């Protein structure tokens with residue numbers, strides 16, 4: 001692909017970071033040799049994050065009869081994976097809940113879509129043929145669309161022209177081509193650059209950069225890239241909580257090489273994601 | 285005009301002329317619209333999946349989520365609001381069911397939803413008078429009780445009627 005134009009590059013470097021705690025946590029969870037004590041230690045150093053997590057765990061949707069007061073108790077009750085997911089959700093939410101020009105048909109849909117993608121990855125992880133890091137797959141789902149934070153403002157300036165183009169060609173089925181036509185780049189490439197700038201682990205940079213083209217990920221990261229790709233599709237199927245680009249991306253049918261999934265399992269995942277999403281909405 | 289918004293798996297019926305029923309961004313879900321234009325009763329259910337057997341608890345909480353529980357319920361509810369008791373005199377329209385093209389036949393939930401809905405309608409002695417289903421875009425749909433007109437729009441705001 002062509003070089004990204006200078007004003008988009010500048011915008012990548014000016015994007016507010018997802019929190020330092022999130023970056024540390026993601027790097028720790030990506031390391032096979034870490035322990036849950038490492039996870040707790042990073043969260044504990046972030047007082048506001050700790051408070052947010054304890055608030056969620058003690059909300060009605062978790063149905064506890066005795067309050068959880070410390071992260072050490074929380075990790076016993078939730079398990080490390082769920083504690084990590086709550087922390088990433090809280091940190092990423094503060095960036096992804098901001099209004100997103102151009103893509104969002106209503107406020108909050110970028111965050112809703114990202115959360116559903118992460119949740120779908122959580123449910124798809126056990127179906128992946130080779131062993132993968134489920135927390136990294138979840139994070140890949142949450143962060144897949146971050147490139148839109150950068151390019152949304154640039155597309156917004158040409159909204160009318162773009163809408164005309166879309167309405168002229170009803171069979172148009174690849175929004176990335178549209179982004180490239182109007183900007184010379186797409187939200188995958190820009191998201192990948194942003195992930196490198198945020199110093200995320202390489203597996204995540206690859207997942208984000210290739211979430212619509214998982215076959216282009218490096219071989220060692222393909223399973224993770226396919227799971228994020230498929231999770232994004234699951235999140236789009238629900239229609240609601242998606243942007244104007246909903247369903248206008250092709251599916252890579254080679255997912256069958258990496259994920260064992262039948263249509264009845266897919267229906268189950270659609271349902272579980274909807275239920276989890278409703279639970280999260282009611283807990284915050 | 286008072287607008288009733290139907291969420292995923294929800295349904296609504298109305299016989300109040302100044303009301304409309306609307307559901308946003310259908311994705312692979314299908315809005316089943318059933319109305320009696322003479323008695324001025326309209327209903328809509330936002331169906332997400334074909335069969336309730338995958339989660340019967342969910343089906344009892346949210347019967348509209350599944351085609352097999354949602355449609356018979358909607359038919360009963362429009363009749364309770366004063367629509368004709370003859371199924372064949374009720375008008376049915378189907379909207380949504382966007383399709384993800386998948387040669388492995390796993391992601392075709394939109395098409396499976398449409399097939400399940402048609403099968404249930406057939407059992408009830410009904411059939412859709414108009415449909416706007418399939419393709420790869422998400423639809424928003426609204427029915428106005430007074431005119432029983434069904435208006436669809438896409439994400440960029442383009443509108444059409446079926």
Ligand SMILES: [Fe+2]
Nearest residue numbers: 144145211212
């Ligand atoms: Fe994307």
